Amino acid sequence: MKPGDELPPLTIPITRTLIVAGAVASRDYQDVHHDAELAREKGSPDIFMNILTTNGLVGRYITDHFGPRAVLRKVAIRLGAPNHPGDTMVLTGTVTDVDGETARVRVVGANGLGHHVTGTVTVEVPR
Amino acid sequence: MTPTERDATLYGRLVAYEGRAAATAGVGKDPVNLPMIRHWCEAMGDAHPAYRGPEAVAPPTMLQAWTMGGLAGHTGRSSAYEELFALLDAAGYTSVVATDCEQEYLRPLRPGDEITFDTVIESVSRPKTTKLGPGYFVTTRTDVRAGAELAGTHRFRILKYAPASRPPKSPDQAPRRPRPVINRDNAGFWEGVAAHRLLIQRCGDCAALRFPWLPGCADCGSPEWDTVEASGAGTVFSYVVMHHPPFPAFAPPYAVGLIELAEGVRMISNVVGVPYDKVRIGMPVRLEFVRADEELELPVFRAGGEG
Incomplete structure (x- = not known):
């Protein structure tokens, strides 16, 4: 791995099931992540993915690429456009720094509305 | 008072909570366990071998999940945190959306680890206009421990906002x-x-x-x-x-x-x-x-x- 390396994109269909399953698996029962009617009352057109699920998907994207020995050290993400059901998110990543066995990867997750997530992941890949 | 004066007064009261504890010696509702790890991996589509089998560790990105209140809600949150939210709720900033999450993982979490955590209110923003509506960003920092050992840190930013009414479409x-x-x-x-x-x-x-x-x-x-x-x-x-x-x-x-x-x-x-x-x-x-x-x-x- 070297700076400038681009990770193959990962396309994730944003289904209602994924949003609800991710919310429940992360113990997040905020109504906006499972109840469309209450989400609309709060100004959102539909339910949307919670940040813990986005965090989990970003982590998975990195370890899927770097393989079974990869260990996440830091994940820092910022959310922008929400992930609503029916949309598709494409995760892309670029290696920005490499220090020995540790790489920093800039990650962007784009959906139909724009950038859902931007962030930086530090991953250690022991040889 | 004008809305601007009200915001200035509210901001003054909110900012006083910076540095105060949001949770002290919070306890994870469940110890780190394989079923929750498996449910997480299933939802995320994560097949990393480190998260399976007898030597399994929890996916590091689950860090916050171990501190969540779940359907029954949080216990052990400080009165400062409740007060801060009550102030915002009372002023009409009733909705919450998470915007930032920064985590560092210092030690893997393994099944059986008992989780404790301390959270401090790091900062409260000035009033902001957002696409969702006007609101305030609240940033907290949580130290997550397994037993006495620091396992990870978790900085979290939410927007507490007043939902904007949808503009008429006709x-x-x-x-x-x-x-x-x-x-x-x-x-x-x-x-x-x-x-x-x-x-x-x-x-x-x-x-x-x-x-x-x-x-x-x-x-x-x-x-x-x-x-x-x-x-x-x-x-x-x-x-x-x-x-x-x-x-x-x-x-x-x-x-x-x-x-x-x-x-x-x-x-x-x-x-x-x-x-x-x-x-x-x-x-x-x-x-x-x-x-x-x-x-x-x-x-x-x-x-x-x-x-």
Whole structure:
């Protein structure tokens, strides 16, 4: 791995099931992540993915690429456009720094509305 | 109180919570366990071998999940955190959305690990206008421990906001540009606009030109004035491109120009006739008037027109 390396994109269909399953698996029962009617009352057109699920998907994207020995050290993400059901998110990543066995990867997750997530992941890949 | 004064008062009360504990010796509802790890991996589609089998560790990104209150809610949150949220709720900022999560993983979490955590309220932002509605960003930092050992840190930012009402969609109710505030000090300017004349004030004593319209001269203090009509020629002195947040009747991205008129005064206006990303400092522009709706005309500047 070297700076400038681009990770193959990962396309994730944003289904209602994924949003609800991710919310429940992360113990997040905020109504906006499972109840469309209450989400609309709060100004959102539909339910949307919670940040813990986005965090989990970003982590998975990195370890899927770097393989079974990869260990996440830091994940820092910022959310922008929400992930609503029916949309598709494409995760892309670029290696920005490499220090020995540790790489920093800039990650962007784009959906139909724009950038859902931007962030930086530090991953250690022991040889 | 005006809304601005109310915000200032509220901000003063909110910011007092910076540095206070949001949770002290919070306890994870479940010890780290394989079923929750498996449910997480299933939801995320994560097949990493480290998260399975007898030597399994938890996916590091689950860090926050072990501290969640779940359907029954949080226990062990401090009164400071409850008070901060109550203040925001009472002021109408009733909704929550998470915006940032920064985690560092120091030690893997394994099945059987008992989780404890301490959270501090790191910062409260000034009032912000967002696409979701007006609100305040609240940032917390949590230390997550397995037994006595620090396993990870978790900085989390949420927006606590007042949901914006959805703008009406029917064309006859399309949002209109804001109305200018017209008073005795600037009525002459708007009368000029109505007659398609851009009028600049001129001091009756020292003859300094001034814009926007003001009751007195900034140079000599004289209240005497008359007007001169702008020729309409100008250049882009500076500009910004507005991306966010979107306001009713404005479709971002668009350029907002600071136009230097040939007479030497500057005014803020739209630059039209050129894409927002092609506006440049020094670009020559020419005054024109656009009708925004049946009640409102506005002076704007068209790019490229020297004559």
